[in-house]
């Protein structure tokens with residue numbers, strides 16, 4: 001299943017559901033949102049590390065992968081999979097510099113590219129240029145869809161806010 005399709009209720013069902021707050025959150029449901037947004041990891045719930053929940057822990061690790069949120073962005077990158085190929089950068093730059101007018105492509109005023117390859121990994125260097133930073137355009141998913149190695153995932157910031 002693509003990671004972007006993970007649902008909070010689906011994740012919550014695998015949690016201990018005691019609402020014990022040891023993870024720093026008020027409820028297990030809030031923790032489920034933070035797992036999906038990669039603000040928390042399964043190991044941040046002490047109960048998941050006990051033998052009783054070892055199977056849930058294993059499945060959660062498999063579902064969520066090793067991706068980590070790039071601070072201040074919607075981008076979740078698995079550095080163990082990112083090869084620095086730059087396909088995401090190329091597709092993003094093309095999308096940001098061209099618009100369709102009556103079926104024809106036209107040039108859009110250039111903005112500083114949001115993505116860049118640094119030291120062999122993807123970095124987000126201009127978050128404000130990313131469409132997802134602008135309300136109404138925040139459904140763009142092109143860079144993640146283009147990644148040939150499933151190294152990149154995009155998670156809406158609202159998913160964290162909803163859990164607050």
Ligand code: SF4
Pocket residue numbers: 015016017018019020021022023024025026027028031044045046047048
């Ligand atoms: S520590 Fe685990 S069981 Fe306790 S509230 Fe957080 S997610 Fe739920």
Ligand code: SF4
Pocket residue numbers: 091092093095096114115129130131132140141142143144154
């Ligand atoms: S989400 Fe869209 S605009 Fe933002 S970095 Fe990816 S391709 Fe570019």
Ligand code: SF4
Pocket residue numbers: 081082083084085086087088089117121122146147148149150151152
């Ligand atoms: S995130 Fe994917 S497409 Fe982008 S540089 Fe890494 S491997 Fe290539």
